Amino acid sequence: MGKALFITGTGTDVGKTYVTGLIVRHLRQSGRNAGYYKAALSGAEPDDQGELQPGDAVYVNQMAEIGEKIPHLVSYVYREAVSPHLAARLNHTPIDFSRVEADFRWAREKYDYLTMEGSGGIICPLRWDDQQHVILDDLVKRLDLDALIVADAGLGTINAAVLTIEHLRARAIGIPGVIFNHYHPGNIMEEDNARMIEEITGIPVLAFVQDGDKELDMDPDRLAALYR
Ligand SMILES: Nc1ncnc2c1ncn2[C@@H]1O[C@H](COP(=O)(O)OP(=O)(O)O)[C@@H](O)[C@H]1O
Ligand SMILES: [Mg+2]
Incomplete structure (x- = not known):
């Protein structure tokens, strides 16, 4: 596995999704067998045949040249651009987590380095009905994964990143680091944001x-070492 x-x-x-595309591509270009998986995607657009297209999976599959069949990349696809728990309720198709676990395991058997993208932020309800209350962090724990955080480099990121880190820590989810997106080299605020997140939390950017x-x-060996 x-x-x-x-x-x-x-x-x-x-x-x-953008950063995940870069990550999977980087691993594959370094000769590693790297794949992608996402449990639930909402906001999917229908194609010409009316088939819902899971944009994130399509993008990463193409960007990183994985060549996987789309249904293997994502388990639940909803049209409505709302949280998965609500999209599932509107469509009467609640997430079956044993299916997610089976799909995840299948992908993990096939790929040496599997990158699983979340939906929204870490507090994203996946299922909220009479039978189950499941938030994304519950799934991360169930699958026993560490969580890398993608954060915007700009104003407001200290608050958002530190809160995300504090929550992951409260749930005892490992955090290998943060990746800054939309970064502008030489911007003193963005450079300071990275330094402040590192100093407040001890988690590296x-x-x-x-x-x-x-x-x-990023050195591909260092990137690969984040997987466990
Ligand atoms: N570094 C980047 N350069 C260019 N476009 C980006 C970059 N990061 C994100 N985007 C664009 O911003 C939008 C949102 O990014 P996306 O990766 O889909 O976010 P998320 O997966 O977190 O919802 C997409 O249209 C994506 O192509
Ligand atoms: Mg995405």
């Missing part, structure tokens, strides 16, 4: 991604 790493973010649209970057500026 391969190693795995969970990618969370300080919020929706922070760049989890491992890499800095700029707009339009096509490569991750």
Whole structure:
């Protein structure tokens, strides 16, 4: 069975998918058998045939040249751009976590380095009905994963990143580091944001991604060592 790493973010649209694409591509370019998995995706657009397209999975599959079949990359796809628990309720298709676990295990058997992208931030309800109350952090614990955090480099990130780290720590979820997205080298606030997050929490900012970057500026061996 391969190693795995969970990618969370300080919020929706922070760049989890973009950074995950760079990560998986970087691992594959270093000769590693790296794959992608996402449990639940909401906000999927239908294609010409009316089939829902899970944008995140399609993007990473293409960007990182994984060549996987789309249904193997994501277990639940919803059209509504709302939290998965609500999309599931609207569609009467609640997440079955034994299916998620089975799909995750399948991917982990196939790939040596499996990157699992979260939905939204770490407090993202996945199922909230009469039978179960499950938030994303519960799933991360169930799958026994460490969580790498993607954060915006700009204003407000100290608060968002430190709160995310504090919550992960409260749940005893390991945190290998933070990756800054939308970074502008030489911007003193963004540089200070990285330093402040490191000093307040002791968690390192491992890499800095700029707009339009096509490569991750990080030693691939160091990146691979984050997986367990
Ligand atoms: N470094 C970047 N350079 C260019 N576009 C980016 C970058 N980071 C994010 N984006 C764009 O911003 C949008 C949101 O990013 P995405 O990775 O989908 O966020 P998330 O997965 O956290 O919801 C997407 O359109 C994505 O292509
Ligand atoms: Mg995404």
